Amino acid sequence: MKKLILIFILFIGVDSINAQNVEFYDSNFKAYLVGNSEINTNGDNEIQISEAEAFTGTIDCNSRNITSLKGIENFKNITELICYSNNFNDLNLFYNEKLKKINCNGSGIQYIQISQCLELTELLCGNNGLTFIDTSNNLALKTLYCSFNQFLNNLDLTHNPNLEQFYTAETAIVSLDLTQNKSLKLLDIGGTQISNIDLSQNVDLNEFYCGATQLSNLDVSKNVNLKILQVFDNALISTLDVSKNTALTYLSVGNNGITNLDVSKNLLLKTLFCGDNKIKYLDISKNTSLVQFSCWGNKLTTLDLSKNSDLTFIRVSDNELETLNLKNGTNNLISFFQSTNNPKLTCIQVDNPAASENYPDWQKDTTATYSTDCGLSVSDIHKSELIIYPNPVKDVINFSDELSNIIISDFSGKIIKQNYYSISDINVSNLPKGNYIITGISKSGNKISKKFIKL
Template identity: 35%
Template structure:
């Protein structure tokens, strides 16, 4: 009788043990046990039935957790916040109901979201990932994999993507032509992206592709674009003539030493309005409504002289005043200090000593020159 009782107790304990979720990380387990929405019987374990039944949001962020073994039991989990931990790998293949994942600021070298077909949001920035596969995540709308070590990224299947942050990685090529609903796209500081086609991204409103090796950029098919940053590239061609230049709020195109011509909708508008701290261009760049012909006219503009330099009172421009469309003079902060037209002799006696920038719009193009006022 005693022997039978011992056997019964042994097998009962085995059954109870089998009903508990194995959670080896003590910090992860403690966080789950303390969550009454998960630990509904308020004991010191998480039963499989409790894990299976939980369908809400799990927040285990900033708990010094090294692994999430046991997460596989939460088959109905819809949202997981596990950011700011010590995680090195993350397998969510059993969490097929997951829609929102925030796994940023860890030490992840691998992540498996291949079975998470309902995923809407994936933020896994500030990790050590060298690759990430999102080709099965067809419902993905918000994606951030920035500040990792990723060298290839395939977003061709993710046609619902609205925001892509993939900056500060090691990407050399990026194709977003299938991401037709893309509104915000940050791919800056990858270093070696040499080309970028955004001709299909007609919903795009903000683009930052600075810190690469892009030689040509055409946003003429992006009528909703209001913010553009493409500094520190190798641009020789930039087409901003998207038909809605009046809606641009910020443009930064500096440190592109070979960019001489920027194609725009209206030279006069861009010259007059794209000034101040929200707009930055290299002094060697000029606006044109047709850069193809501007390159021909550039030689004739290059011969135009301004004198005397430094100027004390009157600045003279060595061109017939009939050829001048508009004249803008700004200080080095971008503040316009003079606006005029059809005048090749300008009285600047009222200006304080300093460096100024002359932007001269003519019938053949735009000339920008710096000069000193004494």
């Protein structure tokens, strides 16, 4: 009888000890915790409930092929959970009331419970399978990153007045109410199906990213603190007023339907990307802080960059340019320049033509020439009906009227060939390929200047 009583007592004791240990479903999660001496303070092969409750630090178990965080509920006093790049379906943090930061990006999560995390300020839950996130109790939330949840289609942020950064790019969300988020400083809705957005209450907004959405118009007139505005790939947007956004330093409006862009009030602008639009005229003479400028694929006919001495990147290819002035005194700072596919552009005004020819990442059409003063080629042009042909020419240029005192020069002003007699054609077969100016005196005494291309 005594023997049976002893066995019973031992059984109860063992069972009592086991009841004090945290139960885990995933061996990788348990192994991480057991191996953390700040958590496993007694150094055994288990985590006692008392050890879990005593821990007030960060659990960082990222990238450990964990399929379940069962047992996390015992860590009631942790302040930060980092568990990104794992593989579990749900994340129940109902009992983790002290959490301030959670990073569970890229873990396959379809459900997350954070209703009791009242002190939560940062939630990073992007690249998962979430369809819904309830943040109605998380009034302290400042950062919410839920981008790349392709099935996420419902999000109510009206209970998050302290939200400062919100990322929801590449989700299924079609509408947002941000009228209660007056502290918002960063907003990313890129790649969503949102077609309309009211930003009138978000006056503190510094950064707004809305590329590749369904927006047909955008009003940022109240967002006077905007520094970064990215509005590319919104084919339905044809106009954009940034005249009130005087703090802008970065503006990207490429691949839209914009026909007119006024940046004369954006004096702090350092980056302007407006390629693949329908812009016919653009004045950036007041944007003297501009460093990067890309306006390829538009309908520009003239462009003056002579006031933009900080430029290091220029792309103006695929336009209808006839004049281009790059002479800003600091051409040596321009690490990339491209003006190809502008067939009407025969002269590009630069600081030093010889140096420009040797810059490794400067690209132009072969029919265009660098010159210190392209204006010389057109300043004395007399508006007459004189025609030179063929142009481009290979051998002989013909004149529709006789010319005398003929001078042929390149775009740098160097005289290549002269003829003082009155003639109706001139042989240029010995000239190198390039762009030239022919000047002469007509029978009526007018000075005539014409450009031609030698093939």
